[in-house]
Amino acid sequence: MQAVPTEFVTLAHALADAARPVVKRYFRTPVAVDVKADDSPVTIADREVEAAMRVLIKERFPEHGIFGEEHGQENTGAEWVWVLDPIDGTKAFITGKPSFGTLIGLCHRGRPVLGVIDQAILGERWIGGLDHATTLNGAPARVRACDDLQKAYAYTTGPEHFDAATLPAWNRIAASVRQPRYGCDCYAYALLASGFVDLVVEAGLKPYDYCALVPVIEQAGGTVTDWTGRAVTIASDGTICAAGDSRAHAQALKVLAAS
DSSP: OOOOOHHHHHHHHHHHHHHHHHHHHHTTSOOOEEEOTTSOEEEHHHHHHHHHHHHHHHHHOTTSEEEETTTEEESTTSSEEEEEEEEEOHHHHHTTOTTOEEEEEEEETTEEEEEEEEETTTTEEEEEETTEEEEETTEEOOOOOOOOGGGOEEEESOGGGSOTTTHHHHHHHHHHSSEEEEOOTTHHHHHHHTTSOOEEEEOSOOHHHHTTHHHHHHTTTOEEEOTTSOBOOTTSOSOEEEESSHHHHHHHHHHHHOO
16 A cells, blocks of 8 residues: 655645644534434534635645535545544533544545544544654654453443444453443543553444544554444445454454354
């Protein structure tokens, strides 16, 4: 795979920089909350953050595609496609909990190759991509060793995000790890990349929920696949098994596949 050009990394930082003041302006304020067709909440902050990022992409690389949660898809057949989730964890945002994040992913021919997890309130930014090792605020970020699933601390956003077909698999994971934890949204993946969490398992995600996460974790030394062990792409099925240690990852896949 082609390394990510430095100018694309520069733009990724600029997109996160543009998002931060908007997020800060609306956080813990009485913003109106709308409900989308899929029953998920959205605020003016979500829409303004994504709009600001889209302007920068179009100004600097108009030939690139954009796949955003709030303002849709443009030119997604392009070689390079930016995948944007302005506020991943809107429920956390509207309840005043700083576990949400701005997700900025870049896909090259469908494969996630650059990612940013930006937490504006805490002032934390993880970024990683091909030939660009993951950093947290400029310092190296690395996953930690975990050779046995029974030792793992595992996150998922919440059991209510699984459906009848996938909830039994999560319940098996929860019963197999040292400690299942809930309610962290994209921040759980950031903690995984920095070696504080061992496993994140989710289902039903959209490309804007996961594309940014893959390079951040992989370039911190971790492993991310779908539940069958296949590499994650922009067209994946929305199941995610992310682990800091490949041994724990392999064990988790076996648990997920069990019937």
